[in-house]
Each structure stands twice: as C-alpha cells, then as structure tokens.
Amino acid sequence: MKLSRLALLACALLAATALAGCSSDMNANTGGGANAAASPAATPTPAAQVLTQTERPQKIKDQMAQRGAEDEAAPALKFAEPRDGATLTGSTVKVRLTLAGDLKGYKPHKDPATGMGNHIHIILDNQPYEAYYNLDTPFELRNVSEGQHTLRVFASRPWHESYKNEGSFQMITFMVKGGGDASKPTTTGTGEKMADNKSAPANANASATPAATPESKDVQPSTGGSVDRAKPLLTYSRPKGEYKGDDASAIMIDFWLTGAKLQGDGGEYRVRYSVDGGETKYIDKWEPIWLAGWTAGTHKVKLELVDKSGNPVDNGGYNTTTREITVVK
Numbered sequence: 001m002k003l004s005r006l007a008l009l010a011c012a013l014l015a016a017t018a019l020a021g022c023s024s025d026m027n028a029n030t031g032g033g034a035n036a037a038a039s040p041a042a043t044p045t046p047a048a049q050v051l052t053q054t055e056r057p058q059k060i061k062d063q064m065a066q067r068g069a070e071d072e073a074a075p076a077l078k079f080a081e082p083r084d085g086a087t088l089t090g091s092t093v094k095v096r097l098t099l100a101g102d103l104k105g106y107k108p109h110k111d112p113a114t115g116m117g118n119h120i121h122i123i124l125d126n127q128p129y130e131a132y133y134n135l136d137t138p139f140e141l142r143n144v145s146e147g148q149h150t151l152r153v154f155a156s157r158p159w160h161e162s163y164k165n166e167g168s169f170q171m172i173t174f175m176v177k178g179g180g181d182a183s184k185p186t187t188t189g190t191g192e193k194m195a196d197n198k199s200a201p202a203n204a205n206a207s208a209t210p211a212a213t214p215e216s217k218d219v220q221p222s223t224g225g226s227v228d229r230a231k232p233l234l235t236y237s238r239p240k241g242e243y244k245g246d247d248a249s250a251i252m253i254d255f256w257l258t259g260a261k262l263q264g265d266g267g268e269y270r271v272r273y274s275v276d277g278g279e280t281k282y283i284d285k286w287e288p289i290w291l292a293g294w295t296a297g298t299h300k301v302k303l304e305l306v307d308k309s310g311n312p313v314d315n316g317g318y319n320t321t322t323r324e325i326t327v328v329k
Helices: 002-030 058-072
Strands: 052-054 074-081 087-089 093-102 119-124 130-132 139-142 147-156 170-177 186-188 193-195 233-238 241-244 250-258 270-275 281-283 289-292 297-306 320-328
Touching: 074 147, 074 170, 093 147, 093 170, 147 233, 233 297, 233 320, 250 270, 250 297
Parallel strands: 087 170, 241 320
Antiparallel strands: 052 289, 074 093, 093 139, 119 130, 119 147, 139 186, 147 170, 186 193, 233 250, 250 289, 270 281, 270 297, 297 320
C-alpha cells in the first residue's frame, strides 16, 4: 500500500515537472506570459501631405474689410540711397526709400501689440526678404562684401501680400569697394544676418556704425548673379520662415513679376511651383494663391518662371528660387 502511494506521488511530481517545462517552452516561442519581454510599439506612419489650393483665409478677408480703401492703395517707392549704379566705399550700406502714390492711408509701421503692419520687402541679391517698417530711419546693411549687388524692394500688406501696382517695385544695382570680411555674414544694423558672404572674394575688414533699424531675421546664402533688366524677372516673396497655429492651415504663395505677363493675364509665361520635389503645378494669373494640407515639419518650396513651352527663363539665377519653411502643428 505504501509502495502504491509512493508511486502515485512520484507520477504526480513527474507530471508537474513536464507541465512546467512545456509552459516555459511555450512562453519562449510565443512571447506571451508575465516573464516575456514586451514588444516595442509600432511607429505610426506619418500622414501623407496632400496640398490643395484653397480660398483666401477668412481672417485675411476680415483684415481687408477693416482696412477699407487702404487695401486698394497704389504705393510708389523710390530709392533715395543708394543710387542706381553707385559705387560705395566700405562695408556699410544704408537704404533710404521715399514713398508716394495713391496711398489711401497706406504707411509702413509696426503695431506694438501684434508685431504686424504695412511694410516694405527688401531683398539683397537673391536672399529671402527682410521687412522694413520705419521709413523715417534707414535700413542699414553691415559687412556687405566687395563686388556688385542687386537690391529689390516692393510694398507689402501686414500679411505679406505684395502690392502689384506700377511703381511699387523698384530695383537697383550698386558696387561695393573695400567691403566687409567675406568670411562673415552681411547683417542689419542690429547685427542680424542678412546675407552669407562665404562665396564672396576676401577683403579687408571695415568698420560699421550701428543705427536704429527695424527687426530682421537670418537669411540663406544667395544663389543669384547679375540681373538683365531686358529679360523677365521673377522675385520670390512668400512663403518664408515659420508657420504655426492658424497661420499653418493655409499658406500663401506670392511673388513679384517684372517684364513678363502670365498666360491667364494675356501673356505667354507661367509660374511653376512644387513642394518638397513633388508634383509641379502652375500659376497662370499674377495673384497670390493659398495652399492647405501642410504637415508639420520642414518643407522646400520652389518657384520658377517658364515660357509657353515650359522651359525655365534664366536671369542671373533669380527666376528659379527655392526657399525652406517650417510648419509647426
């Protein structure tokens, strides 16, 4: 009787051991159980960006209504300094503009509360523009490198849409002798970078006296050369910089066009654009468009002027321009 009980006990122990081994093997093969390592969560696939053209945002329509006749102004700019074709000595270039025309109340200024207001877009060579709000003081460029430079200006609304009347856009070229240190960037009077001079010829350092100027932001190195005024010229304006909140829901493409008429306006040219190297599309009327559907992150926007056959129209490299923007959501 004792032997029988011992045998039963031994069988029970053998069965328990076998079950434990089987459980251990199952856990090892399937990854289940309390002792198994947790599988890493799958990384979600980023949403694909699908951009669609949309109407002017309602908040801009509201601003236009509040501005009244001012939005229909025809501001006319002229360079007081520097003069077209001037040769300047030293690395500091002061830009002074005069404003005339059918203004209907238009005046560059910055609202202290919103940081917005009418302003002038200033473009040195083919850099992204800088906003110039106070025409009572010069916009000062410091450490400008030796050589020839192109300066373009045009009037803008608070949301950076350009006025497209005759006289709003002005362009000059000037020479700098004894310019700034080519290893350092061109800056505004407050020391903020306006242009990168790494590709410019080396030269002796020159001093620059700071002056009160509007705020400005860093810009990327220029890719532009000499402009032929007899040829069509596309001046890239927007988009630029960082977009967040409501400003990122619909982003404006805007530009200035000189010496050319688009197909939708009775001409033979087109403006071709693409985002992040994707599908190319066309703008056939000289007016801003808004694109919706942007995803968060960095994007590259390319604008180029093409003829009726779709061939790029070259003018010193200025008619094909790519800018990098950042969308924050």
